[in-house]
Amino acid sequence: MTNLVIRPLVAGEEHLFDSMPDPLPQLRKVGYADGITGGGYRPETTWIALRSGRVVARAAWLLPPGAVGAPWLEWFDLAAEPEVGAALLRAAHEALGGPGLYFAAMPAHWRRRPEVLAVMEAPMAAARLVGLVEQGERLRCSWTGTPLPATSGRYAFRPAADPTEINALVARIAEPDVLTGVEIALAVSGVDLATDPLAWLRGPAGDWRIALDDGVPVGLVGPAGDACYPLIAYLGLLDEAVRSELLVEAVRVLAAGGAREVIADVDAHRVAVLAELERTGFRQLRSRVVFAPATDTPPEQAVAAADRLG
Template identity: 80%
Template sequence: MQDLVIRPLVAGEENLFDSMPDPLPQLRQIGYADGLAMGGYRPETTWVAVRSGRVVGRAAWVLPPGAVGSPWLERFDLDAEPEVGAALLRAAHDALGGPRLYYAAMPAHWRRRPDVLAVVQAPMAAAQLAGLVEGVERLRCTWSGAPLPATAGRYAFRPAADAAEINALVARIAEPDILTGRETALAVGGVDLATDPVGWLTDLGGWRIALDAGEPVGLIGTAGDACYPLIGYFGLLDEAARGEMLVEAVRVLVDGGAREVVADVDAYRVAAVAELERTGFRQIRARVVFQPQV
């Protein structure tokens, strides 16, 4: 690695970052120049590895303006051996004051696609060599107009009365099925979407309670005026209600004008993933979380 140069960018070097071809153009990701213009990306938190005048590795940490958390690694591309990527990450971690979370974006069903595996294996190995530990995989799914399945009509739905009622139900739901934008809520607002969703999904008009014979069996929090219409919180007290609740969540957003609905779900929640697909959602990407060792 004698001819390898690892360094942060300086202002005006956006073209250097973009000189490396995008290895996964099928992913819907914000462009680096746009990220700079919006203030999330910064030259000093963007690093490159240059070999013989060519960028062979790039890493960009992001922190939106006004965020209360620490920058996280959003873009990490590598056209070199994993050891080069690990050296790049270690140098940046030293400058950042220590390792940071890495959200590795992948195309949908990436584990079953040899062409994608050939691209992502090197940066994933580099992250592990740099001391990051692979954690949970989260799937992003979208509904974009598919016919909704018929429901038995067993459950009734009503708006939440107030934040206190929502919080009381949240306290009874150990693990919500869907938490869309959980990472952003934590990094930007310092809000844990699983335990304090009203702290992030503040419009109480987007909340619905599922009822069986008058008793609450589930809770839905939607947002139609975020970056895109989404199911922000979806928690069950009765798993049998999952299908009807998903249909109701989509219906609430469509009635508000949505043409597309986004939902994030952990890959290990097999029943939730299957019900999303039955409701007409399709996977568009995955994000694998790499965490610093504790």
């Protein structure tokens, strides 16, 4: 690693980060300059490796303003051997108080795309060299106006009456189908979106929809039209048979409010949920593979019991 310099950025050096060509330009993400402006990225939590004056690795840890947790590695590009990336991560971990979560973001269906595998092989190998271990994968899906499938008419839907009704139903649902933004909720506010969604979703209770089968609640969904983009923040079932129609109802509510795109995050191992999202018209946008320190138990709130991370 001759002529290799590893260091954090200093204020005013943002151009150095952007001097490295984006290896995955098709991946939709917030630009580094915008992240600096918004306060989530900071020079002191951004590290680069230079070889003969050229940036060959860059890593940016993200922590939104006001967040209660530790920064996580959100952006890690490597145009050198994995050992270079590992050296950068070790130096940064020492300065930042130790390793934390790394969310390796990739375009959808990355395992079937050799050009993506070629880009991600080195940074993921570097993460493993410093003791980070894969702890699950989450998929982001997007609906963009595809006609919704017809429903059976078996179920009725109504707004939730109040927070007490929502919390009572949430307490009965062991593993929600959809949790969008679970990682951000945990990092920013320390909130487990799966068990306490109203601590994060501050909109009116009437925004939620409850599915009824002959008057009995069988599922609920928390559409959020006023988030950074319209999304299905929470979807949980007491009867799996209602999944498809509750998804349709959530999208219908958001589209009626003017949404042209709806986002939903699902754990990659939830094959039935992903299939139903796709039947509803959602298409995969990206994948995030979660890496955590090997000695850590990955937080259930962030990676869904070792499989449950914008």
